[in-house]
Amino acid sequence: MARPAPLSGFPEWLPGQRMVEQQVIDSLRGTFESWGFAPIETRAAEPLGELLRKGEIDKEVYVLRRLHAEESEAAGTDATEAARQLGLHFDLTVPFARYVLENAGKLQFPFRRYQVQKVWRGERPQEGRYREFCQADIDIVGAGELPFHHDVEIAQVMTEALAALPVPPLTLQLNNRRLIEGFYLGLGAEDVPAVMRAVDKLDKIGPDGVRDLLLAAGLKDGAATACLELAGIVTADSSFADRVAALGVEHELLNQGIAELVAVVDGAADLAGDRVRITADLRIARGLDYYTGTVYETRMESLEHLGSVCSGGRYESLASDGAHSYPGVGISFGVTRTLGPLFARGRLSASRDVPTCVVVALPEEAMRPACARVAAALRRRGIAAEVAPSAARFGKQIRYADRRGIPFVWFPGEGLSGSVKDIRSGEQVEADAADWAPPEQDLRPRIVVTDSDGD
RNA sequence: GUGGGUGUAGCUCAGCUGGUAGAGCAUCUGGUUGUGGUCCAGAGGGUCGCGGGUUCGAGUCCCGUCACUCACCCCA
Numbered sequence: 001m002a003r004p005a006p007l008s009g010f011p012e013w014l015p016g017q018r019m020v021e022q023q024v025i026d027s028l029r030g031t032f033e034s035w036g037f038a039p040i041e042t043r044a045a046e047p048l049g050e051l052l053r054k055g056e057i058d059k060e061v062y063v064l065r066r067l068h069a070e071e072s073e074a075a076g077t078d079a080t081e082a083a084r085q086l087g088l089h090f091d092l093t094v095p096f097a098r099y100v101l102e103n104a105g106k107l108q109f110p111f112r113r114y115q116v117q118k119v120w121r122g123e124r125p126q127e128g129r130y131r132e133f134c135q136a137d138i139d140i141v142g143a144g145e146l147p148f149h150h151d152v153e154i155a156q157v158m159t160e161a162l163a164a165l166p167v168p169p170l171t172l173q174l175n176n177r178r179l180i181e182g183f184y185l186g187l188g189a190e191d192v193p194a195v196m197r198a199v200d201k202l203d204k205i206g207p208d209g210v211r212d213l214l215l216a217a218g219l220k221d222g223a224a225t226a227c228l229e230l231a232g233i234v235t236a237d238s239s240f241a242d243r244v245a246a247l248g249v250e251h252e253l254l255n256q257g258i259a260e261l262v263a264v265v266d267g268a269a270d271l272a273g274d275r276v277r278i279t280a281d282l283r284i285a286r287g288l289d290y291y292t293g294t295v296y297e298t299r300m301e302s303l304e305h306l307g308s309v310c311s312g313g314r315y316e317s318l319a320s321d322g323a324h325s326y327p328g329v330g331i332s333f334g335v336t337r338t339l340g341p342l343f344a345r346g347r348l349s350a351s352r353d354v355p356t357c358v359v360v361a362l363p364e365e366a367m368r369p370a371c372a373r374v375a376a377a378l379r380r381r382g383i384a385a386e387v388a389p390s391a392a393r394f395g396k397q398i399r400y401a402d403r404r405g406i407p408f409v410w411f412p413g414e415g416l417s418g419s420v421k422d423i424r425s426g427e428q429v430e431a432d433a434a435d436w437a438p439p440e441q442d443l444r445p446r447i448v449v450t451d452s453d454g455d
Numbered sequence: 456g457u458g459g460g461u462g463u464a465g466c467u468c469a470g471c472u473g474g475u476a477g478a479g480c481a482u483c484u485g486g487u488u489g490u491g492g493u494c495c496a497g498a499g500g501g502u503c504g505c506g507g508g509u510u511c512g513a514g515u516c517c518c519g520u521c522a523c524u525c526a527c528c529c530c531a
Contacts, residue, residue, distance in 0.1 A: 006522095006523080008522080008523065058528090059529090060456095060529085091530095091531080119531080121529090121530075121531090123528080123529060123530075124456085124526095124527090124528085124529090125524090126524085126525070126526080127524095127525090128531085129529085129530070130531085133531065134531090135531055136531095298531095307531085308531070309531065310531075311530090311531070333531075334530090334531030335531080336531075337531045338531080361489085361490085364489095391489090392489085393487085393488070393489050393490085393491095394489040394490045394491080395489075395491050396489090396491075397489085398491040398492090399491045399492080400491090401491085402492070403491095409490080409491090411489090421490075423490090426490090426491095428490085
């Protein structure tokens with residue numbers, strides 16, 4: 001094929017979409033920094049052994065190889081070589097853990113950072129699932145210990161950050177692993193992970209399917225019923241605590257988990273609103289990995305099928321160098337997962353395809369320097385301007401701007417004077433490039449949100 | 456990795472039981488030698504994903520392959 005085909009799972013946006021994405025990232029960054037999170041960027045590649053620690057060999061990691069690598073180097077003939085091989089990072093948490101260990105002596109704890117970067121996963125792409133995508137992470141990590149109130153803070157920061165984004169309303173779903181583990185232990189469950197795995201499938205296979213799995217995991221019928229009742233508890237405030245108590249299960253972990261979840265829900269509720277709602281949702285378990293306490297997930301209204309667009313939680317040992325362990329709590333927003341489907345459905349776009357606010361028309365090629373001075377005068381005052389590409393008929397020059405959604409065309413007169421036309425209304429006024437300014441809302445491309453699917 | 460679906464113009468698609476490739480939109484040009492969008496006229500653009508097979512003849516039927524896509528798995 002003469003024309004290259006797109007690579008599945010490696011999305012590339014058009015300029016207008018990229019401008020939207022950049023504004024979203026800028027917005028996140030603004031919120032994160034206002035809460036004191038420091039920016040870092042970690043390298044794209046990590047030793048394979050680092051990426052796959054804890055025997056997580058099922059992760060679909062992209063392996064990196066030099067074209068001229070030696071045979072032994074390429075094949076990874078022994079364990080040492082394999083560990084030395086490089087892979088593209090699968091998330092931002094593992095590289096961050098490595099970074100914390102590496103720089104522990106130079107960082108001050110508790111250390112709070114944000115990180116917005118691409119990550120790579122070799123899984124089969126689907127809507128909202130990519131092989132190369134952007135994540136925005138915040139984490140707070142302590143040396144030795146990390147007070148619980150940071151769990152509350154993480155929920156608050158992300159609630160505020162998400163509320164500022166031009167996306168459909170979101171629901172932050174909160175739960176606590178101690179709560180559900182304590183509950184299962186109180187019920188006498190022996191294989192707690194199996195129970196969690198079963199309950200986690202509630203959305204997919206329904207209550208009856210989950211019951212079968214629970215019975216298979218060794219639970220008695222009454223205990224299975226109790227698990228399903230627990231998983232059915234969803235409240236917008238801390239009233240979930242009474243409903244859990246009403247189930248009559250006793251365990252110390254359970255009580256601790258309830259107390260923690262109450263604190264997170266109450267704390268986040270202060271910052272919630274129409275754009276981001278808060279729920280205590282006791283079916284949320286978050287896979288089986290390193291989470292130990294608070295867990296977060298987020299669903300987007302009308303796009304619930306995408307799954308969670310922002311999730312994370314508490315992990316007792318983010319990193320450990322043997323002598324010290326570093327507990328942390330963090331959450332990750334899926335920038336590409338959220339924006340991609342909205343772009344595809346035409347629900348999110350930019351008011352124009354380029355940053356340009358004004359095209360300076362070019363009456364004849366010899367006037368290019370004069371026109372360039374007009375553009376420079378506008379630019380000096382923060383108004384993005386470009387000179388028309390050729391001295392075509394003015395009709396064509398106007399069309400050049402129109403095609404790109406550029407709102408203004410400047411027809412030069414003497415020096416910096418001229419007349420400027422709003423090509424949407426057709427209104428044209430005399431102006432001077434030394435002091436004319438567009439309306440505030442036209443200065444930069446705006447994000448346009450469409451409520452329903454458009455075309 | 457497993458299973459289904461789909462590959463024809465830049466985009467959306469038509470193309471009958473095999474008979475020499477079409478439409479709409481978009482693009483470009485002109486009507487309109489300095490103020491666009493409407494309208495009219497015209498033009499460019501396709502190894503029908505790729506390879507093989509059946510046939511006098513394949514976009515069409517068969518096999519393979521690749522890509523895209525949906526679901527499972529997993530997850531942002």
